[in-house]
Amino acid sequence: MNKSELQQHDREHLLHPFTDFSDLGKQGTRVITNADGAYISDIDGHRMLDGMSGLWCCNLGYSRNEIADAVYEQLRTLPFYNSFFQCTTVPSIQLADALAEVTPAHMNNVFFTGSGSEANDTNLRLIRRYWDLKEQPEKRIVISRKNGYHGSTIAGASLGGMSGMHKQFQALDYIEHIQQPYWFGEGGDMSPEEFGIHAARCLDEKIQELGPEKVAAFIAEPIQGAGGVIIPPETYWPEVKKVLDQYDILLVMDEVIFGFGRTGEWFGADYYGMKPDLMTFAKAVTNGYFPLGGTMVGDRVAEVIKSRGGEFTHGYTYSAHPAACMAGLATINILRNENIIENVRDVTGPYLAKRWAELAEHPIVGEARSLGMVGALELVKDKGSRARFDDDCTAGGVCRDMSIKNGLVMRATGDTMIIAPPLIITTEQVDELVEKARRALDDTAKAMA
Numbered sequence: 001m002n003k004s005e006l007q008q009h010d011r012e013h014l015l016h017p018f019t020d021f022s023d024l025g026k027q028g029t030r031v032i033t034n035a036d037g038a039y040i041s042d043i044d045g046h047r048m049l050d051g052m053s054g055l056w057c058c059n060l061g062y063s064r065n066e067i068a069d070a071v072y073e074q075l076r077t078l079p080f081y082n083s084f085f086q087c088t089t090v091p092s093i094q095l096a097d098a099l100a101e102v103t104p105a106h107m108n109n110v111f112f113t114g115s116g117s118e119a120n121d122t123n124l125r126l127i128r129r130y131w132d133l134k135e136q137p138e139k140r141i142v143i144s145r146k147n148g149y150h151g152s153t154i155a156g157a158s159l160g161g162m163s164g165m166h167k168q169f170q171a172l173d174y175i176e177h178i179q180q181p182y183w184f185g186e187g188g189d190m191s192p193e194e195f196g197i198h199a200a201r202c203l204d205e206k207i208q209e210l211g212p213e214k215v216a217a218f219i220a221e222p223i224q225g226a227g228g229v230i231i232p233p234e235t236y237w238p239e240v241k242k243v244l245d246q247y248d249i250l251l252v253m254d255e256v257i258f259g260f261g262r263t264g265e266w267f268g269a270d271y272y273g274m275k276p277d278l279m280t281f282a283k284a285v286t287n288g289y290f291p292l293g294g295t296m297v298g299d300r301v302a303e304v305i306k307s308r309g310g311e312f313t314h315g316y317t318y319s320a321h322p323a324a325c326m327a328g329l330a331t332i333n334i335l336r337n338e339n340i341i342e343n344v345r346d347v348t349g350p351y352l353a354k355r356w357a358e359l360a361e362h363p364i365v366g367e368a369r370s371l372g373m374v375g376a377l378e379l380v381k382d383k384g385s386r387a388r389f390d391d392d393c394t395a396g397g398v399c400r401d402m403s404i405k406n407g408l409v410m411r412a413t414g415d416t417m418i419i420a421p422p423l424i425i426t427t428e429q430v431d432e433l434v435e436k437a438r439r440a441l442d443d444t445a446k447a448m449a
Ligand SMILES: Cc1ncc(COP(=O)(O)O)c(C=O)c1O
Pocket: 114, 115, 116, 117, 118, 120, 149, 150, 151, 152, 156, 221, 225, 226, 254, 255, 256, 257, 280, 282, 283, 293
């Protein structure tokens, strides 16, 4: 099939995630055909620096045959066996061991799933099981944040605070949302430090309002990814820690985006010095080569659910799929053996921070922020008042298209442009990324004038 035939068949038979189908029908899809290193190419041969690591998952880029080989060999040896009914497989044991080693010291158990959304469903099941076994069944409510993203199943979308999603389904009624720590958008006249404290105190207020005896858990991404790379002010997580320490409430950190090195530490929890009870992961655990997710279970929860007896009536056919686990093991081996995360922390992360900050000088950029291997640009019409171009966030879509035209994949979340390049990006490629982003901004400024 040629390109237009492919697009025609795509239109007729494929329902894409998070897509306006009539819009897609008009524009046609971009057909991505191959990838190498930090680059992807489309069917026209247009090669782009992938500033989004696929969908925040190909942290090692696209050319790691070790991962493909590990999957292939496993598929030929034992392509599938489940971990129900007292069975197990060697890769699943090995990956559970490796995860216990690379995650925070108090996390020594894992429940495998097929995706991040499923892992957050698992978290809700674990939270309830834990409090039931502790004979505190009244602890039912889970607090989450507006504009957080925790997946697209009913549980994931209920936990998430995306208003557009909430309009299209009926959310679980035991989840409550509080303010996000988005200083640029919601900080008003407060300094970032003041606003960080304020946003954390919202958690305290909500707990008091609901009654601490009814609150089971608080869930949050260390940094909101899909919501627009919202890096909380430095005061936020320490204050959240203080609040949580006062009450007997579980902390779930959703590390689906930030796990496996994106901050320059193994996990966002390490970066912020937090001690979560549950930690969701997916995506980069297999470098995106094979679907796998899971939740790490901290010792305080694991001890209760393992020692108090009775069946935990939960699991998925593909929990601990052996080929997925081999992809995970190969990925962790590369991260460890090649000091990829240390390099982000010491070399490429600081370099990206320096170069990305230069974009703040651009006339349509209200803020340029970054941390480790993520960054965001706030597009504004007026820097002083932070006024956007329009209510429909047209500038973001224009800038994304201009960026692709200039050979860089950037994503638009409203009028916030975001990047999450592969961790293997070199300093020369960071220069390329920043120059292409600058050209996209120039083109956007002209188009929006
Ligand atoms: C923080 C976070 N949690 C959960 C998910 C859902 O993961 P999945 O798409 O694998 O279900 C995502 C996906 O982007 C995410 O960013």
